Amino acid sequence: MFQSCNYFKGRENRFKQEELSGIVIGKYFDKWNHKAPMLKLKNGQNIGINSWNNKSEDIWYYIEIGDSIYKGVGKLDLDVIKPSGYKKTFRYLE
Numbered sequence: 001m002f003q004s005c006n007y008f009k010g011r012e013n014r015f016k017q018e019e020l021s022g023i024v025i026g027k028y029f030d031k032w033n034h035k036a037p038m039l040k041l042k043n044g045q046n047i048g049i050n051s052w053n054n055k056s057e058d059i060w061y062y063i064e065i066g067d068s069i070y071k072g073v074g075k076l077d078l079d080v081i082k083p084s085g086y087k088k089t090f091r092y093l094e
Helices: 003-018
Strands: 020-030 036-042 046-048 068-071 076-081 088-089
Touching: none
Parallel strands: none
Antiparallel strands: 020 036, 020 068, 036 046, 068 076, 076 088
C-alpha cells in the first residue's frame, strides 16, 4: 500500500513537537513492532531509535546503558551524552 509524503511529513511535524530526555537503562528489540530497536529510559519512557540510524554509524551500537539522550521541542536531531560529558548528535533521517 502506498503512503503519501504528506503522511510522513505530518508524522515528522508531530514528532518535532515532542521532547525526549533521560538516562538509558535498557536496550531491546520490540518484537511487536517488527523488532524495532528501542531504548528504555530511567523516567519510564520507551523510545524507538530507527529514525536516527544511518549506514555510516549505527546509533544502536553507539548508545550504552548510562548514556543520556536529549531531543528538544522544535528539533529532530538526538543528542547522546556520555557519562564523561562527550556529546554526539545524530541526525533525524525520515
